[in-house]
Amino acid sequence: MRNLAHSPFPVRRGVWLTAFACLLWGAPALASNPHGAPSVEMLREIDFGTLALGGNGGQITVSPNGALSCSGGLQCLGGQSAGAFAITGAKDEIVSIIVSPAMLDDGKGHRLRAVFTPSDRTMVLRPGNAKNPFTMGGTLTASGALVEGSYSGTFDVIVEYQ
Amino acid sequence: MTVGMFWGKIMILLSKKTIGAIGAILAVATVSPAYAAAGNGTASVKILRAITVTKSSDLYFGKILPSASASTVAVAESGARTCGSGLGCYDTATSGGFHVVGTTGEVVSVSLDSATATLSDGASHSMTVNLATSTTALTLTGGAGDFKVAGTLNVGASQADGTYTGQYSVSVNYQ
Structure with a gap:
């Protein structure tokens, strides 16, 4: 120890070697470690059902539990369902759920903005490879000038370990 | 004091085995950072155009000559009129008519808001x-459809002469 105290360089070299070894040990662990990235999959799409335009438009909302509400001059005609998703990841990890908005279109150049509301903003993952489910609601804003048609679109769901 | 000197002073107190243990801890720390993954969701909605209903013809019973006893005048959806006993009926009667416009191919429900009207x-x-x-349901072939309304007028005994008018309303909704 006395020699070490007067010769710090071998010790420093040992630290860097250890750190390097850490990287070597750590790298292959990423591939097989259950602590790898979580995954999210869609089990059921969000369906706002059918709505009839009227007046100056309004908003249609499907809650994460599937309840439907319309405002303004819109008439909700039903047929809605909340979306369903599942996260798979390492047990006991806390994940945050982030959802992007979407522009739905009818394939003819007409667009409709949608924002989404997950049932959970964060979630503690259960053990094993169990799918951790959550649901997704959303809100559409329709102007009175919107054109009739079938609209659809995609959005991103990001899950991240906290 | 530089960082290197600081590390040097700390490390002289540790054996190589201890350094190895620190390495293992660092390795675990290295493989459990925050990870993220993205997936796609899809959303859909079907938008129907607003329904418009316009009256295409009035329900018209014609000109009626009352009698000393009450009776009725009926106008069928076809416009055919049945003049009650004792009454005189003149002019051409018409049934009520409505024109509905909406999304092509959709089915709408039709109902009278009230079964009676007062003239x-x-x-x-x-x-x-x-x-x-x-008509209880109507398919909007080509985005439009029509329906008729029949009526039976209750004419009182020696009904006072004059021009009688009234209103009624219908409701049309997507099903």
Whole structure:
């Protein structure tokens, strides 16, 4: 120890070697470690059902539990369902759920903005490879000038370990 | 003091085995950072155009000559009129008609808001009409459809002369 105290360089070299070894040990662990990235999959799409335009438009909302509400001059005609998703990841990890908005279109150049509301903003993952489910609601804003048609679109769901 | 010197002073107190243990801890720390993954969701909605309903014809019973006893005048959806006993009926009657516009191919429900309507001469005299339609649902072929409304007018005994008018309303909704 006395020699070490007067010769710090071998010790420093040992630290860097250890750190390097850490990287070597750590790298292959990423591939097989259950602590790898979580995954999210869609089990059921969000369906706002059918709505009839009227007046100056309004908003249609499907809650994460599937309840439907319309405002303004819109008439909700039903047929809605909340979306369903599942996260798979390492047990006991806390994940945050982030959802992007979407522009739905009818394939003819007409667009409709949608924002989404997950049932959970964060979630503690259960053990094993169990799918951790959550649901997704959303809100559409329709102007009175919107054109009739079938609209659809995609959005991103990001899950991240906290 | 540089960082290197700081590390040097700390490390002299540790054996190589201890350094190895620190390495293992660092390795675990290295493989459990925050990870994220993205997936796609899809959303869909079907938008129907607003329904418009316009009256295409009035329910018109024609000109009626009352009698000393009450009776009825019926106008079918076809426009055919049945003049009650003792009454005189003139002019050409018409059934009520409505034109519906909406999204092509959609089915709409049709209903009368009330089964009766009251006609008044603007004074104190009135008559009631029983309304009916055989149309309960309508397919908007080509984005439009039509339906008729029949009526039976209840004419009182020695009904006062005059021009009697009234209103009724219908409801049309997507199903």
